[in-house]
Amino acid sequence: MLYLKDRGHVHPLASEITPREVWRQRRTLIQGLAAGAATAAMPALAATTRPGKRDALPGARSAVPGAATMEAPTAYADVTSYNNFYEFGTDKADPAQRAQGLQTRPWTVVVDGLVKKPGRWDLDALLKLAPMEERVYRLRCVEGWSMVIPWVGYSLSELIRRVEPLGSARYVQFETLGDAKQMPGLRSNIIPWPYVEGLRMDEAMHPLALLAFGLYGEVLPPQNGAPLRLVVPWKYGFKSAKSLVAIRFVEQQPRSAWQRTAPQEYGFYANVNPTVDHPRWSQATERRIGDGLFAKRRPTQMFNGYEPQVGQLYAGLDLKTNY
Ligand SMILES: Nc1nc2c(c(=O)[nH]1)N[C@H]1C(S)=C(S)[C@@H](COP(=O)(O)O)O[C@H]1N2
Ligand SMILES: [Mo]
DSSP, rough: OOOOTTEEHHHHGGGOOOGGGHHHHHHHHHHHHSSSSHHHHHHHBBBOOOOSSOOOOOOOOOOOOTTOOOOOOOHHHHHEEEOOOGOOSSSSSHHHHTTTOOOOOOOOEEEEBBBBBBBEEEEEHHHHSSSSSEEEEEEEEETTTEEEEEEEEEEEHHHHHHHHHHHHEEEEEEEEOOTTTTOOOGSSSSSSSSSEEEEHHHHHHSTTTTEEETTTTTTTOOOGGGEEEEEEBOOOGGGGGEEEEEEESSOOOOOOOOHHHTTTTTSSBBBOOOSSSTTTBOOOOOEEEOOTTTOEEOOOGGGGHHHHHHGGGTTTTTTTTTT
């Protein structure tokens, strides 16, 4: 088999993409190999099929607990064609159709606020900041559908540690690109632009909170939030802000764009919770994209199934009022 060398990782050529059917077998094999001491020096390759549509961005198998569900990933075609990215329109097909021209280089992310080391981070510096890992996460949208997506990135905590937050920093605010020249959706004022989200500091430091640069072993397609986005798997999808341009450390709880739009429907916590209904619909079940329109809906799990990992972050918090 031929390999390309790229930033210290080794990955197969696009022409040698593994058929979907053998994905699980190969994954088992790689896990077996990784367990052997002889291969310990080489990071185990993530075992997801590479679609060969964009530049390769391989990630090693993650050791973070909960980062590798054995559920089969949602088809790449579905992950990249059924999207919420209101900056490009509110129809699920709009982002894939309208975001292809998004300029993702040069790209800088401002990191400031209550930190010892504020600064501007170039995308290339961020790409080199920590080893890339593959994290296969469930993503559950507040609208009642879900996907399983093999992301590539590293824990947000890697960046947070390097900028040394002050003791007064209690929350992290995320701001995303709001460029009317590139984003036709900004003509509508459905939400106040730019798209803003926030996390409590301990949520942001949790190893499952991911700074994602890719999916399916390749750089993020624009419609999925290129060149980098947040992915918080235990919260409704709207927390996972796309195309980040600023990360601010603040004392007060940030007000997210969705809270400003409809506070009674989209709370700050946004934890997936099947026992708390959305004011307009039940959150008890979800439709897994790819299951087919006539398939039975699946029961939604508390914290999207990540309760063993994140449940303790919310001990003692009333999850009905803090939705
Ligand atoms: N900047 C920005 N980020 C965003 C959104 C958006 O409209 N704008 N939509 C959110 C919602 S509601 C969901 S469900 C997820 C969808 O991510 P995906 O299209 O990659 O599956 O992105 C989230 N991040
Ligand atoms: Mo969503």
